[in-house]
Amino acid sequence: MPGLHVALLDVATAAGIQLELGRPVPWLSGRGHHNETVLRDAPTEVVEVLAGIHRTLGGHDDVLRTKRAANPPTPDLVHVPTGCFVEVDEVQHFTTARETALRLYPPALDLGFDVPEYLELIERWRPKADAAYAHRTSSDFPQVGGRQAQRAYNDSLRDLLAPTFTGYPVVRIAVPGRSMDGALARVVQRLSQLRS
Numbered sequence: 001m002p003g004l005h006v007a008l009l010d011v012a013t014a015a016g017i018q019l020e021l022g023r024p025v026p027w028l029s030g031r032g033h034h035n036e037t038v039l040r041d042a043p044t045e046v047v048e049v050l051a052g053i054h055r056t057l058g059g060h061d062d063v064l065r066t067k068r069a070a071n072p073p074t075p076d077l078v079h080v081p082t083g084c085f086v087e088v089d090e091v092q093h094f095t096t097a098r099e100t101a102l103r104l105y106p107p108a109l110d111l112g113f114d115v116p117e118y119l120e121l122i123e124r125w126r127p128k129a130d131a132a133y134a135h136r137t138s139s140d141f142p143q144v145g146g147r148q149a150q151r152a153y154n155d156s157l158r159d160l161l162a163p164t165f166t167g168y169p170v171v172r173i174a175v176p177g178r179s180m181d182g183a184l185a186r187v188v189q190r191l192s193q194l195r196s
Contacts, residue, residue: 005076022075097152113172
């Protein structure tokens, strides 16, 4: 079943909003904050926060550093006129691991979504979200719940690196219950706020 970002793309296209499916970008890779482009061009403070998130979530830094750059995290959608990422967050993005990562964000970080709203949604959806993929792990997160930790870290990569590499914060649309009611209006509102 395709993700809800495809449904949002269809609705946006019909409304004349220029979104397209995301493609790999040089600064997002399987190596996370060890990506050469990130180390060269991202602010040191951002790389340090990402390293802290990876470590706090139980990531193995030595494994991340030596991972293949293949299978990069790819944005859901991109707003064509600006290059701003638009992420459609289904229930698997509302885990305890995501809460942990969000609480490590610098307070003054410019985001295209409301962190207190996300924390409230995590509180509500955590039981279902934490149960999803709980058995899956990843090479740099080999513990139980490792796939959830990896997803939370990958979300943080987008959130913290996008302002440097796209010039815009990531716009996140929360749809943990899979209802797309009002999703396009929220995208339009947030994109207009970015331009003002």
